[in-house]
Amino acid sequence: MTAQLRFLGTSVRVIDRAYDCLVVGSGAAGYNAAIHLVDFGLENIAIVCEDRLNGTSRNTGSDKQTYYKVACAGAEGDSPRAMAETLFSGGAMDGDIALCEAAHSLEEFFHLVSLGVPFPHNAYGEFPGYQTDHDSRRRASSIGPSTSKVMTEALEREAFRKGIQAIDKTRVIKILCTGEDENRRAFGLFCREGERAFTLYLAKNIIFAGGGDPGLYRHTVYPPGQFGSSGVLAREGVRFANITEWQYGIGSLKFRWNLSGSYQQVIPRYVSVDERGREEEFLNAYFPGVQELARAVFLKGYQWPFSAEKAGRGGSSSIDIAIYLERQLAGKKVYLDFTRNPRGLGECEAATIGAEAHAYLAASGALGTTPLKRLEKLNPPAIELYRSRGIDLRTEYLEIDVLPQHHNGGAEISLWWETSVKHLFAAGECAGSHGVRRPGGSALNAGQVGGLRAASYIAGFYQKNDPWFGPGPEGGESPGDRALRAAADELAAFERGLRFNSPATGEQAWPGIAEKLRQLQELNSRTAAFLRNKAEIEKSLARIEALDRESLDLAVEALDTAFKYRETLLLSRLLHQGIRYYLECGGLSRGSSAVTGGDSDIRSLQGFPLDSAFHDQVLITRFDAATNSVHSLFRPVRPLPASELWFEKVWADYREGKIFG
DSSP: OOOOOEETTEEEEEEEEEESEEEEOOSHHHHHHHHHHHHTTOOSEEEEOSOTTSSHHHHOOOTTOOEEOOOBSTTOOOOHHHHHHHHHHTSSOOHHHHHHHHHTHHHHHHHHHHTTOOOOOOTTSOBOOBOOTTOSSOOEEOSSTTHHHHHHHHHHHHHHHTTOEEEOSEEEEEEEEESOGGGOEEEEEEEEETTTEEEEEEESOEEEOOOOOGGGSSSOSSOTTOOOOTHHHHHTTOOEESTTOEEEEEEETTTTEEOOTHHHHTOOEEEEEOTTOOEEOGGGGGSSSHHHHHHHHHHHTTSOBOOGGGOSTTSTTHHHHHHHIIIIITOOEEEEEOSSOOTTOTTTOHHHHOHHHHHHHHHTTOOOSSHHHHHHHHOHHHHHHHHTTTOOTTTOOEEEEEEEEEESOEEOOOTTOBOSSBTEEEOGGGBOOSOSOOOTTHHHHHHHHHHHHHHHHIIIIITTSOGGGSOOOTTSOOHHHHHHHHHHHHHHHHHHHTOOBOOOOSGGGSTTHHHHHHHHHHHHHHHSSSEEOHHHHHHHHHHHHHHHHOOOBOOGGGHHHHHHHHHHHHHHHHHHHHHHHHHHTTOOBBTTBEEOSSHHHHHHTOOOOBOOTTTTEEEEEEEETTTTEEEEEEEEOOOOOOOOOOHHHHHHHHHTTGGGO
16 A cells, blocks of 8 residues: 555545444444454454443443343233334334334344343243333333443444454544445544544445434433434435434433432422522423323333323423423422322322322332332332442432433444445444334334344345455556545545634634634523424524534644534534425424424424324435535335245245345
């Protein structure tokens, strides 16, 4: 390799080999993809990660973090087809992806079991399950609040045992691509290492498993170390599916955690506090009586994500609306209090909390006289979790808000999890596989299945059918030189496209880039979260497009923030453009977002008209770098396949590699 590359006046370190595959991300999806690549015979691979120990998989969870799979215990009938139908029924999800996630769910579940993840089974070896939200069967399993953390640690141990290299403290700032439209392909990564170094990696294939993008929002349930990097996918023209579809729910602010499950089932008190310190149990004003209030809070344990379907008066998601009205419109702080019962509840009697909640707490031996006493019996680790973070639920209020928790949309993928750019795959939360409404826990399964599918295609097809990295013509350009020449052209265009001003000097070299990022996050939180208004979306999109036209002064000490700002700005354009297009086409409330006509709609608590027109449509949004424009369109979902199940035919197709066709 002969090229000497420079970027922004700095020499670029070029890694002198072409990897068979680079995996971006050190969460459960990324590690699993790398392990499967090695199991399929690839050795020349590595994992690239910004901070190996600070990702979402390792640092987030909920009361009973769930892995969703085909049921495999007892006499309850289930099948991959039945599970796929459940996934597909949520809306705007492709049927082939639903079937893949269902068909591989047990394979990946037991892969985790084999690596030491202690999913519980009985004395006979059956792995029982429980019912989760948006499901009608007992498919879910869990090891408690840290399921994804234990999964990640087990997968990491296996990856390191296999000798897989982890390139840490490295942020991808550009995916190197060549070609146009359907012939566009990825061939490497351009990265920022440390505070000043740039490094270029050539790769025949890339599996992007960088997680979701909480960096879009000011406050989220995601751990502080997670920012997201899907903006680099958008920059290369990757098509996004359902970028508008997020999941929002109640979470704590001081320590970021989902307040689902036991935290709601013990029926805590909801309190707002104004700037003068005056307290109010505000939920009583939103329910006709204490029994209706208690039932809604109890159900919030199962129905944790905000749901437009449950946002009418008396529904569990009217609690989210009430929190919004108290915090955003009244300017108060909102807390959960576990030390006292809600006003009028008494001592958790069936007459006040309702038969369903009373039966559950009684069966669990958790009929205490206060929420705290009930929580001590129902789930003592839930109290210890906060105590270990310096928050004592026995004496303190817990400040809360309705926060982004998971992106159901992301990069559009094929049934092999390949994006619209060839040789570039997406697995985990950055992949737009879920559609509008997904069963709880399906995200953990989707990340594992995505890594398996991408690794299968790379090993089974691309390793045998990739002439771009094959031998060059005799006496001609080598594959390495061909890639470096393309990289030099890409980096030159990248540098020109930054549109920064000339370097300035002194402390004023980069005025307010961190503040600009904060303001952008606050804008997204106001207008592109769980309550959406067409007029506000229009104003925000105009502001985002104005920001995109501004030039920024280049300063080395703020360059990392500048790259994050640039990615977030582009992703914000896609998010707002997608929402605007959806609303212009007549889209209504669905999933975890509600469309409002203004504050009066929200205050009425009469619910929101629900969408049905786009249930079988996927919203595609894409950035066009040539024109610096963002475009959206709807396409029909790919239906559930009529899969071939005649064994002899499947065996022949599998042997001959026809399954990749």
